[in-house]
Amino acid sequence: LAGVGDVPHEVALELGFEDAPPSFPGDGCRVRPRADGRGKELVYRGRNPHQCVFIVQATPSSHYRVSRAIRTDDSNIDFQVIESRSRLRNPDTLNHPADLAGAMNGRFVSMKQLLFVHHFDRPRPGGWDGSAVNFFTSPYTRSLVILLNDAEGLVKGSAGTTTFDDIRVERL
Numbered sequence: 200l201a202g203v204g205d206v207p208h209e210v211a212l213e214l215g216f217e218d219a220p221p222s223f224p225g226d227g228c229r230v231r232p233r234a235d236g237r238g239k240e241l242v243y244r245g246r247n248p249h250q251c252v253f254i255v256q257a258t259p260s261s262h263y264r265v266s267r268a269i270r271t272d273d274s275n276i277d278f279q280v281i282e283s284r285s286r287l288r289n290p291d292t293l294n295h296p297a298d299l300a301g302a303m304n305g306r307f308v309s310m311k312q313l314l315f316v317h318h319f320d321r322p323r324p325g326g327w328d329g330s331a332v333n334f335f336t337s338p339y340t341r342s343l344v345i346l347l348n349d350a351e352g353l354v355k356g357s358a359g360t361t362t363f364d365d366i367r368v369e370r371l
Contacts, residue, residue, distance in 0.1 A: 211263075223252070253345040258370060260336060260340075283343070285344075
């Protein structure tokens with residue numbers, strides 16, 4: 200995915216999944232080699248969207264850009280970015296269990312922590328598709344929770360497969 204070019208920015212999170220995979224609260228997502236041999240990808244196999252999450256420290260009242268590449272046949276499955284009041288105690292450790300527990304309240308972000316939800320454009324079915332969401336955080340935002348959204352699959356109990364790559368969070 201293209202970056203922000205000449206706009207001054209700071210990368211808060213960049214995942215291509217080539218290095219050690221991040222830890223997740225369960226087995227809803229796994230990292231595997233890409234079929235085209237071009238690195239690794241994150242695979243979601245359905246039924247556990249709340250287990251496919253990234254939590255990143257955020258600065259209040261700031262511009263952010265969150266981008267990702269996705270390959271799916273179900274345009275209802277994608278990440279959403281949630282602005283949260285939850286402060287990270289371990290901001291240098293991606294998905295630290297204490298930070299996940301504090302922000303996620305078990306499975307999802309609690310209403311008292313949730314501020315805003317930002318959605319990506321619906322992905323094109325089939326091949327790789329990339330897009331980004333741009334937003335300005337509230338004065339109360341302390342973290343960004345990048346959480347997989349598969350509400351329909353969770354209700355139906357279906358097990359579709361979706362893959363992600365090149366997840367990037369930038370503070371502009």
